[in-house]
Amino acid sequence: MPARRSILAAALPSTRPAANGHRPASASAALALLDAGNRRYAACHPVHPHSDLGRRRAVAVTQHPFACVLGCVDSRVPPELVFDQGLGDLLTIRTAGAVLDEAVLASVQFAVAELRVPLVLVLGHERCGAVSAVVEAVRTARPLPGHLAYVQRALTPAVYAARRHSGDWVDNAVRESALQARRRLVAEPELAASVRVAAGRFDLDTGRVRLIG
Secondary structure (H helix, E strand, O other): OOOEEEHHHHOOOOOOOOOOOOOOOOHHHHHHHHHHHHHHHHOOOOOOOOOOHHHHHHHHHOOOOOEEEEEEOOOOOOHHHHOOOOOOOEEEEEEHHHOOOHHHHHHHHHHHHOOOOOEEEEEEEOOOHHHHHHHHHHHHOOOOOOOHHHHHHHHHHHHHHHHHOOOOHHHHHHHHHHHHHHHHHHHOOOOOOOOEEEEEEEOOOOOOEEEEO
């Protein structure tokens, strides 16, 4: 099973929310802000930064997010809440199972090339319904219906790779899927030299995010 470590372990020591109009310049500093916000969220002490009228007016004319988060559509995993961030802080992309497609790749490219984010985080999560459905489809050899077949095709390699690990098949597949998405993004020539790509897993029970891989 891939090793886990705290985001903070790889980050700079500053953990205060970025001031309006300013953002961390490095991926390590961005990770530090994400980790600090996630710790506040997990402890039920969010500060909801950058949500006042001044911030709303400021981002109405320009945006400078400090990270791009590719996550799942699951209603329990909204990145702005999970990381206790506000308006203009995160560029978020959400698909079932955090599946990559051309629109997602274009969105990440936009975040990196146009908005100059220093960090892209692929965020899987505990008890992912999309991954669970694909695991069950593979287990029973019954394909998923309609457009869910696309999600099944995208996640099946991770589901099979997860069989190599002991423990819960679904949770291992969540990790494998996030890592495979990370490797795909790192291999993109438009992204490789411009941004750090990380992968993480959100624990629904504790509220904490841990880096994987």
